[in-house]
Amino acid sequence: MPQQRQTDNRYHPTPSTENAVELRASILTISATSTTPKISTTPRGHNNMRIAVTGANGYVGTALCRHLLRQGIDVSALIRDSRDQQNPEPVTPHSASKITHPRLHYFPVDYNAPETVVHALHGVDAVIHLIAKTHTKDTFAEMEAYRSVNLGISQTVAEAAIQAGNKRLVFLSSIKVNGEGTTEPFKPSDQPAPTTAYGLSKLEAERALTDLCTGSIELVILRPPLVYSPDAKGNIHTLKKAIQKGIPLPLGSIHNQRDIIDLNLLCEYLYKSCTIPEADGQTLLVSNDSALSTTQLVRRIGTDIGKRPRLIPIPAVFLRTMGKLLGKTEQIDKLCGNLEVDASQAHQLLQPNPNLVQPTPNLGFRK
Numbered sequence: 001m002p003q004q005r006q007t008d009n010r011y012h013p014t015p016s017t018e019n020a021v022e023l024r025a026s027i028l029t030i031s032a033t034s035t036t037p038k039i040s041t042t043p044r045g046h047n048n049m050r051i052a053v054t055g056a057n058g059y060v061g062t063a064l065c066r067h068l069l070r071q072g073i074d075v076s077a078l079i080r081d082s083r084d085q086q087n088p089e090p091v092t093p094h095s096a097s098k099i100t101h102p103r104l105h106y107f108p109v110d111y112n113a114p115e116t117v118v119h120a121l122h123g124v125d126a127v128i129h130l131i132a133k134t135h136t137k138d139t140f141a142e143m144e145a146y147r148s149v150n151l152g153i154s155q156t157v158a159e160a161a162i163q164a165g166n167k168r169l170v171f172l173s174s175i176k177v178n179g180e181g182t183t184e185p186f187k188p189s190d191q192p193a194p195t196t197a198y199g200l201s202k203l204e205a206e207r208a209l210t211d212l213c214t215g216s217i218e219l220v221i222l223r224p225p226l227v228y229s230p231d232a233k234g235n236i237h238t239l240k241k242a243i244q245k246g247i248p249l250p251l252g253s254i255h256n257q258r259d260i261i262d263l264n265l266l267c268e269y270l271y272k273s274c275t276i277p278e279a280d281g282q283t284l285l286v287s288n289d290s291a292l293s294t295t296q297l298v299r300r301i302g303t304d305i306g307k308r309p310r311l312i313p314i315p316a317v318f319l320r321t322m323g324k325l326l327g328k329t330e331q332i333d334k335l336c337g338n339l340e341v342d343a344s345q346a347h348q349l350l351q352p353n354p355n356l357v358q359p360t361p362n363l364g365f366r367k
Contacts, residue, residue: 007315022179052076052121052166053159053276056129059233060172060266064128065104067267068071074103078120081110111153114160121164126274128170129157132202132235139197146201154205158212166278168218169209170273174286175225175259177203181333185259185340188285206283218280220273221264225287225341228297229263231302235334243302243309250319251335252311254294259287264356272350284346289354294335 051068051221054079055061068075107120107240111131154171161169176199179187196201206221213219228236242249261269269286273279292300296312302309316336325330 002082006146008338009164016341018194018230026066026073041112041325048074049126049275050074050076050124051271052078052124052127053130054078054127054367055132058130060227060263063131063229063263064130064270068271069101069103071271072103073271074105076105076120076124078107078117080111081116082109087325089265110282114156117156117160118163121160121166122168124164124171126168127157127161127166128270128274130172131155131157132172132174132198135199143201144196150198150201151208152203155208155212158217162212162216166217168220168274169213170220170222170270171206172211172270173202173206173223173283174199175219175223175339177206177223178285180339182340183338185342186285187342188283188337188345202249220279220281221274222263222269222346223282223283223285224266224269225339226258226260227263227266228260230301232263236301239298239301240305243298243305243307246310248310248312249298251294251298254295254316254336255344256316256336256338257291258294258297258337258339259291259343260297261287262356264351265354268352268356268361269350274348279349282349284349285341285343286346287341287343289347 038201051069051073053061053064053075056065056075057079061077065077107116109116109120111117131149131153133146146275158169168286176196177192177194178190179199180195191205194203198306209219226232226236230236230240239249265288268287269284271283298309298311319332319336320329325331
């Protein structure tokens, strides 16, 4: 395994946050092209494979650990030490408890102490890096906080994986790197155009990891859209609560197209990204096979929780007008606009199991 690359361009927090104009301008300064990691030609076996998962106690991390265990994989679950003050999702006794499964190994780590990460990654074949700052007010005024986690911790994990001699790093990015809406489906070859602090920080992380990993460790990047399950956070959680309370929703006549990805299908893509040699060096867009309208999504949530939603057929043009009057244009655009993803490359390369669209059984995880 090549020696760890020495680099002097690692992210370091600045004393104060840059202004929004400078931050938006930095989107334009990120190169559209970068050195592509080498393509692996060595077959990767599944027997005795061990995969490490950062953020293993999070929404995606918990489901991913379950999925990997079902595939017969040994799992190193990295959970943040409670002393790590940069944790955007504080560790709790319920989410950070050791899981009693013979093939799951628990490692508390402090990303401010990289040696703890290196220790946790020893003996691992692949690392899936999930930790991200999300579900907060996504403004450029918060850019420094987004960079601290989405860029800074990602660099720490990559450097630790290289030092530990791991073979591959899989980075969970976001479709927000491409943008917030589409007239034509996003493709992997499209020019990145993030418009939010979260999307920009993810793009910066992709570029930094590509530079760090080239010649040192294999790298795969996945960009999913909205990750769906009945227990999802953010807008899905808000809609779920409204449905449960019987609140009328003016979303019964929205005929847009928005791609999502079921949580378990995302877990399958992440797993396959560790095992398919040809995935090395690829940036892949992943999603379900077909898009949904917002109306269809609300109905699906209702079906999954066993509660019929009270949908009122209000035309999208009226909702957009009200959004402008109330200063909620961005929120309404997400409800009424399109966001489609061309996931054909990922589907052909990784060949996921399309039946993985429902929550998997509990394998000893505490809820």
